[in-house]
Amino acid sequence: QVQLQESGPGLVKPSQTLSLTCTVSGGSISRADYYWSWIRQPPGKGLEWIGYIYYSGNTFYNPSLKSRVTISVDTSKNQFSLNLSSVTAADTAVYYCARIPFGDYLFDYWGQGTLVTVSS
Amino acid sequence: QSALTQPASVSGSLGQSITISCTGTSGDVGSYNFVSWYQQHPGKAPKVMISEDSKRPAGVSNRFTGSKSGNTASLTISGLQAEDEADYYCCSFAGSRTLIFGGGTKLTVL
Numbered sequence: 001q002v003q004l005q006e007s008g009p010g011l012v013k014p015s016q017t018l019s020l021t022c023t024v025s026g027g028s029i030s031r032a033d034y035y036w037s038w039i040r041q042p043p044g045k046g047l048e049w050i051g052y053i054y055y056s057g058n059t060f061y062n063p064s065l066k067s068r069v070t071i072s073v074d075t076s077k078n079q080f081s082l083n084l085s086s087v088t089a090a091d092t093a094v095y096y097c098a099r100i101p102f103g104d105y106l107f108d109y110w111g112q113g114t115l116v117t118v119s120s
Numbered sequence: 121q122s123a124l125t126q127p128a129s130v131s132g133s134l135g136q137s138i139t140i141s142c143t144g145t146s147g148d149v150g151s152y153n154f155v156s157w158y159q160q161h162p163g164k165a166p167k168v169m170i171s172e173d174s175k176r177p178a179g180v181s182n183r184f185t186g187s188k189s190g191n192t193a194s195l196t197i198s199g200l201q202a203e204d205e206a207d208y209y210c211c212s213f214a215g216s217r218t219l220i221f222g223g224g225t226k227l228t229v230l
Contacts, residue, residue, distance in 0.1 A: 039221075046123070046224040047158075047166065047209050060217040063121055096165060104172065105213040106156040110165040 002027040004097050004111035012091075012118050018084040022097030022111060029078045030055045035100040036080045037107060038071060040093040048093075052100055053080055087118045124149065124210055124222035131228040137198040140225045142210030143191060148220055150191035154213035157186055157195045160224075161206045169208075170195060197227070205229040 008020035022036070029036060037052035051061035053071045061069050070083040084091060094115050098107035125143040132138040142155065149155055155173045158166035168177055170186035173193060183204075185196045193212070197204055210222040 047211075047221045049211070049219040049221060062218065105152075105154040105219060106168055106171040106211070107158070107166070108168055108171075108177070110167075113165055 002099065002109050004099065004109060006095060006097050006111045006114040008114065008116070010115060010117060012087055012116060013120050014088055014118055015086055018082070018087050018091060018116055018118070020082045020095055020097075020114065020116070021079050022081070024078045024080075024099075028075075029073065029080065030075045033102050035060075035102060036071075036073065037098045037100050038082045039096045039098055039107065040091075041096070041113075042090075042093045050082065050084075050095075089118050092116065092118045121214060121218065121220055124212060124220060126208075126210060126222040126225045128223070129226045129228065131230055132197075132200045133230045134200055134202065136200050137196060138200065138227065140195045140197075140208055140210075140227070142193040142195070142212075142222045144193075144212055144214075144220070145191055148212040148214040149188065149193055151215065152213045153188075155186070155188060155193040156211045157184075157193075158209045158211065159204075159206045160209065166209060200229050202229055 003025045005023045012018045035052040038050040053059045068085045073080040094113040096113045097111045099109040157170040160166040173188045174186040183198045208225045214220045
């Protein structure tokens with residue numbers, strides 16, 4: 001059974017870059033069957049899709065975040081990562097990584113989520 | 121790209137049925153058969169309950185049913201149980217390899 005685990009700093013200063021990593025276990029991130037995605041949820045609010053990446057490195061981003069987001073993949077470590085630049089308090093959220101079956105456009109496996117707070 | 125529209129809250133009594141709507145546009149819900157629904161309990165990650173408008177993933181109770189008409193998708197939960205109390209989110213493919221969520225609906229079981 002595939003498992004996903006987010007990791008990274010829980011506190012980031014305003015204007016800096018938020019960086020998170022998702023480690024995938026129980027399956028290879030290099031399989032052509034899946035995309036690998038990031039989703040976030042501000043405290044007490046709804047879910048927001050951030051973007052996803054294919055093992056080949058092709059990326060697709062939420063247009064509202066595209067100018068600040070970079071998602072990358074490291075197949076040798078079975079990990080993918082999120083960088084979000086120029087953060088503000090509005091970027092405070094629980095960040096989830098999740099898997100998308102290729103061509104199905106649903107999130108079938110999720111990490112437990114990690115809270116990132118933007119504050120000085 | 122605006123969020124899909126869901127009611128903020130719905131409620132129902134034990135054993136009854138409820139329906140949660142998810143309204144989008146002809147650019148997302150109305151054009152693709154890729155609406156999915158997620159259940160989220162407090163402090164937990166979301167769990168997929170419905171995919172591709174109306175498909176139930178393995179292990180999901182048949183009390184959960186998805187449907188769609190035009191630009192509006194719906195999730196019906198029959199035979200409400202206490203453990204169904206949670207937040208529910210719809211999500212749709214929106215073209216150009218993008219995805220969009222609804223604002224979420226809080227289900228209260230009375």
